[in-house]
Amino acid sequence: MSDFFQGIAPVKYEGPDSANPLAFRYYDRDRLVLGKRMEDQLRFAVAYWHSFAWEGGDPFGGRTFLRPWFDGGMEAARLKAEVCFEMLDILDAPFFTFHDRDVAPEGQSLAESNRNLREITDIFGELMEKTGKKLLWGTANLFSNRRYMSGAATNPDPEVFAYAAGQVRAALDATHRLGGANYVLWGGREGYETLLNTDMERELEQLGRFLSLVVDYKHRVGFQGTIMIEPKPQEPTKHQYDYDVASVYGFLRRFELEKEVKVNIEVGHAVLAGHSFEHEIALASALGIFGSVDANRNDYQSGWDTDQFPNNHPEMTLGMYQILKAGGFYDGGFNFDSKLRRQSLDPEDLIAAHVGGMDVCARALLSAAALIEDGSFDRALADRYAGWDDTEARNMLGGDADLGAIADWVETEGIEPEPRSGKQEMLENLVNRFV
Structure with a gap:
């Protein structure tokens, strides 16, 4: 074991009256809510990139976090994996998620990068067998390296398209090997900065072809998980093709993939698209493509995707209500795509942030379940549309x-x-x- 979380005990449920900042006040994993254990309703996952790979930088300043696994190659990557699973144990969180470049350093070639990923995949497999933790989903980072400055699947250079395909194959293989419940395609730069140098029709065709290739490969290797797209309207590009749930659905219908691909909805991205969180969930459910959730929030005084931990109970309750009305999660869950503020330096901050986020989601689950059990919403809705009977x-x-x-x-x-x-x-x- 590492000593990164030294002195921090496993987090326990202590009830609503607890004043312990490292205790759950609402998340009681075995409590039954609408016939299912709270853990099974919420399916919490820790996001590898924000919790262990993010350095605390922003556009005006660099690293503020000093983590022992930064800048250390494969030895540091192995330590990072160990620390991740220690945190999963402290939080009693059942799942984790990752990008390929979060968990293993990029090599001098794609072949070397993929070897690094396979080595960490072996370590993950051992840790998962030892702890019982599971992988909610994996994905590939097709946005950080300068080769992707003009997109990955939508890049004007066919060699970049091919490189991205090789990277996705390796990440999907790792996800499949680890028994991941889903694989997510996050199009960080699949959009444009200006139409002056963009052939939008061509780029959409490339993106459709790329997604079709991923779906075909999934079936070829026997991956049983769900392929998902994460809608995002902007940032860093001026416009992204996966702007919101409606845009993604139209894209899927065009390429006849609406039965194959679902959406991973992020609270912050919904807000950037001019929607509410519950709107995106309700629409995805109505269209039959609801899959999973990235739990976070934005600072509403900022136009940026600030990825703060969720702490807005009423906002989360309305989203949770829509999730429950949709039948709950099948193979998705609540992934904390959330990061500490750059002034929150201590390991204890990382635990406290997740405790707060898990509690907000648990409290929202209880509120939404109570709304459903009360039945007033259902009766009001039935009465409003009664004429159609x-x-x-x-x-x-x-x-x-x-x-x-x-x-x-x-x-x-x-x-x-x-x-x-x-x-x-x-x-x-x-x-x-x-x-």
């Missing part, structure tokens, strides 16, 4: 009535619709009863 209304949607027949029905019956209240304020007040 009538025979004439069903005929309008079912194809038995054409436009002319519908118009004749209105005229013959002398129908004059009378608007009804949407009761928004009453429903908002209802939410506040449970949060």
Whole structure:
């Protein structure tokens, strides 16, 4: 064992009255919520990149964190893996997630980089067998290296497209070998800075071809997990092709991949796209592509993706309500794509941040479950759309009535619709009863 978290005991559930900053007040993993253990409802994962690879920099300053595994090659990568699993044990978190470049250093060639990844994959396998921890999803970093400055799959250089394919194959192989529940494609630079040098039609075709290749390879090697895309509207590019859930769905339909690929929705990305978190979940559910969640929040006074740990209970409750109404997670979960503030230097800060995030999600789960069990929302929704249960209304949607027949029905019956209240304020007040 390392000594990075020396003196920090495993986090325990102590209940809502606890004042211990390193104790759970709401996350009680074995508590049943709507018939499932809380751990199984939430499926928490620690994100390798923000927790162990991020150095605390920002656009105006560099590294603030001093971690013993920084700048140390493969020996440091092995230490980092050990520390990660120690943290999973302290938090009793069941899953982790990673990018390939988070866990193993990039070599002088793709072949060397892939060998490094395979070596760390072996170490992960041993640690997973020893601890019982699991991989929620893996992915490839196709955005940090300068070769990807103009995108990966959408790059104007075919050699970059090919290099990205080689990198994704290795990352998907590692995910498959570790029994990952999903594989995520995060298009950090799949967009454009200016249309003056961009052939958008060509780039979309390249991106569709790349995703099709990934899906084909998944089936060829027998990977049983779900392929996901993470929508993101901007930052660092001016416009990204995977702008939001609706954009991703249209893209998937165009390339006939809507039955193969789902979405990993991030709270902060939803906000940057001008949506709410619950909107993106509800839409993904309606379209049949809801998969998983990156749990975080943005600073609403900033236009940047600040990736702060979730601490907004009402915001998370509305998102959780939509997740539960969608049937909950199948193979997705709550991944903490969240990072410490650059002034939060201590190992204890890393534990406290996750404790707070896990508690907010657990509290939101309890609130959302109470809303569902109360039934008031369901009754209000059923009442608002009750008219569509009538025979004439069903005929309008079912194809038995054409436009002319519908118009004749209105005229013959002398129908004059009378608007009804949407009761928004009453429903908002209802939410506040449970949060």
